[in-house]
Amino acid sequence: MRIALFVTCLNDVLFPRTGIAVVSLLERLGHEVVFPQEQTCCGQMHANSGYSAPARALESLTEQAFAGCEVIVSPSGSCVAHLRAHTSLPVYELSELLIDVLGVTDVGARFPHRVTYHPSCHGLRMLRLGDRPRRLLEAVDGLEFAELPDAEQCCGFGGTFALKNAAVSGAMLADKCAAACATDAAFLTAGDNSCLAHLSGGLARRPGAPKAVHYAEILAGTVKTGA
Amino acid sequence: MNARPFELPPTGSGMGVVSKVPFEKAAPVFLGNPQLRANLGNATRTIRGKRAAVIAELDDWEGLRSQAASIKDDVLDNMPSYLAAFTAAAEAAGATVHRAADAAEACALVASLAGDAREVIKVKSMATQEIGLNEALAAAGISAIETDLAELIVQLADDTPSHILVPAIHYNRSQIRDIFAARMPGFSSPSDEPAELAAAARSYLRQKFLTTDVAVCGANFAVAESGSLVVVESEGNGRMCLTLPKKLIAVVGIEKLLPRFSDLGVFLQLLPRSATGERMNPYTSIFTGVTPGDGPSSVHIVLLDNGRSNLLADPVGRPALRCIRCSACLNVCPVYERVGGHAYGSVYPGPIGAILSPQLTGQQAGANSSLPYASTLCGACYDVCPVKINIPEILVHLRQQGPHPVAESAVMRTLSWVMRDRRRWKAAVRLARTGAAPARFLTRRRGGTIRRLPFPMSAWTEHRDAPLPASQSFRDWWAKRHDS
Structure with missing residues (x-):
């Protein structure tokens, strides 16, 4: 299948490894990945911060960039939720693409580590991803899945909330980090690098805490575990 | 006396619906109180668990929610005719119906209806909190005594x-x-056993129930076809107020209307399960006008607008008026749980308050415009709302109305200009990556993250490390791969 990748602005600049993981995973499964060059940002950040005109401009730019694409994938639940609400693009979050469109649960990955999973709010409550990411992770050879306490509670990122209400965001982060540490997992994974940037920033200040990593990288087998 | 375990920002008593201190300034004060956080965490966790258990018992919770939302939307769409129907039915049953455009008008009406009374007893009521009734009555020389234990x-x-x-x-x-x-006259118990505290409150309140001639209440529902008011409570103290005094004055927001008596069948399932996690509410009082020889001989109903009609004119924001004040959104909100x-x-605190307060009294009033930002838009509130108010959507709607900080606005506009063209975007990404190269080198041993940034990004690094632009963007990786 020919699959167009919407990498997202955040991943493009800060976490290209997640985009690379999606490409490598889908190619390994025998699919062709294309990257429409005109894409930049879906407009979610502007929309959620109350800037509707710039948001609309970026939504229509994304719509044009992906015009004619039959299947679009993105490794970001929140961007997918935004595009689904504001455009008619056939866009899927990675776990939806793998399970619902491609019919794959076991992607043939090996990751012999204890892993806990944070179901990011947009994936959980807007896309209703349910246990899709978890099923993909549990099918990974050697992976030991650890339940995250209070998993459904928001991590406290919330876009500009993290800056405008930094103290509350920090308190929510501290609780999420404590929950992640309590699992004794080596890795904390999720499907949204915006939440993960916030989480990894918090975990970095706790010795022995799990390392934050996007689940695409676990499925692709591109996580550097030695470092 | 200083019974408060901590100092509050100056909200003052009778705070009404206008926020005085910006949320982002008030929140850290409460966040810093470990006792408060423990009390809130325990209480909200308990209610959340109870709610989830009783909702899971129902076959068609989603169907009930949809039914409730459409009943309320019918009321909001046809407000004038339901108000007229309610007024006619209530007056036919012997009540007197008044209209109040705003808080001041409502307070003045209640004070004059109280007549010579120097003391009134009160059923717990959000509408009277909203209009600051107790303070207004005090100014008129009338003391209002709350009879709900927690109030x-x-x-x-x-x-x-x-x-x-x-x-x-x-x-x-x-x-x-x-x-x-x-503060409680006659209280001398050294014990903090809940039963003893409740017994002390009971003997204090019994005296009031038996000696006070005027009661003030709100209503959870007002039935248009019958003119009935419905008060839902857990203690029975409300029923004492509704039945013992000679005169009853009800302050009822116009959005409390329901078209038919049978609609209660929907709402009396939704409300207790959402509010307290109970299958059935303990004390539900339904009363219609005046019944000679039974209950108050004089019943006045003040229908309160106070910003509601303005809100009816806003198609995106108006679903906020479906709210039945169950508090389920407060109990699941991760922000509310931490700051109270x-x-x-x-x-009106929590997620519903963050949309209701600015919509009832205006974003320009006080610090109201800070409230729509008191949320991560996590959506937990929308999921539990028994009348399906899309709170995150309305929060964003309010954010769009501004005002936006000048610096933030400049950053957002610049960013969107850059992002609207991939060449500009590509150049900006290269600039960021090159600019970050020294920092990447210096932080390479600790995973390439930044521990401290200058203002305003210090708000980020105060609580967490910041990521740095990667040495190669995804775009550049893709281009290189496809060139070779």
Whole structure:
């Protein structure tokens, strides 16, 4: 299948490894990945911060960039939720693409580590991803899945909330980090690098805490575990 | 006395619906109180668990929610005709119906209806909190005595409610014992056993029930076809107020209307399960006008607008008027759970308060415009709302109305200009990556993250490390791969 990748602005600049993981995973499964060059940002950040005109401009730019694409994938639940609400693009979050469109649960990955999973709010409550990411992770050879306490509670990122209400965001982060540490997992994974940037920033200040990593990288087998 | 276990920002008593201190300034004060966080965490976790258990028992919770939302939307769409129907039916049954455009008008009406009374007893009511009735009555020389146990605790402490349904949620029982000891006449128990505290409140309140001639209540529902009012409560103290005094004055927001008596069948399933996690509400009082020889001989109903008609004109924001004040959204909100209700500075705290307060009294009023930002848009509130109010959508709608900080606005506009063209975007990404190269080198041993950034990004690094642009963007990786 020919699959167009919407990498997202955040991943493009800060976490290209997640985009690379999606490409490598889908190619390994025998699919062709294309990257429409005109894409930049879906407009979610502007929309959620109350800037509707710039948001609309970026939504229509994304719509044009992906015009004619039959299947679009993105490794970001929140961007997918935004595009689904504001455009008619056939866009899927990675776990939806793998399970619902491609019919794959076991992607043939090996990751012999204890892993806990944070179901990011947009994936959980807007896309209703349910246990899709978890099923993909549990099918990974050697992976030991650890339940995250209070998993459904928001991590406290919330876009500009993290800056405008930094103290509350920090308190929510501290609780999420404590929950992640309590699992004794080596890795904390999720499907949204915006939440993960916030989480990894918090975990970095706790010795022995799990390392934050996007689940695409676990499925692709591109996580550097030695470092 | 200082019964408050901590100093509050100056919300003052009778705070009404206008936030005074910006949320982002008030929140850290409450966040820093470990006792408050423990009390709130325990209480909200308990209610969340109970709610989830009783909702899972129902076959078609989603169907009930949809039914409730459409009944309320019918009321909002046809407000004038339902108001007329309710007024006609209630007056035919012997009640007198008044209309109040705003808080001042409503307070003046109640004060004049109270007549010569120097003391009134009160059923717990958000509408009277909203209009600051107790303070207005006090100014008119009338003392209003709260009879809901938790409202009484808050009133005795000279404090303000911090939760719609559980006004004293921020206190634990030993703090309540201290408040009673300092303020409740005749209280001398050293014990903080809940049964003993409740017994003390009971004997204090019984005296009031038996000697006060005027009661003030709100209503959870007002049935248009019959002119009935419905008061839903857990203690029976409300029913004492509704039946013993000679005169009853009800202050009812116009959005409390339901078209038919049978609609109660939907709402009396939704409300207790959402609010307290109970299958059935303990004391539900339904009364219609005046019945000679039974209950108050004089019944006045003040239908309160106070911003509601303005809100009806806003198609995106108006679903906020479906709210039945169950508080389920407060109990699941991760922000509310950490800061409590006082940080919102309005009698309506939590997610529903963050949309209701600015919509009822205007974004320009006080610090109201800070409230729509008191959320991560996590969506937990929308999921539990029994009348399906899309709170995140309305929060974003309010954010769009501004005002936006000048610096933020400049950054957002510049960013969108850059992002609207991939060449500009590509150049900006290269610039960021090159600019970050020294920092990447210096932080390479600790995973390439930044520990401290200057203002305003210090708000980020105060709580967490910041990521750095990667040495190669995805775009560049893709280009290189496809060139070779």
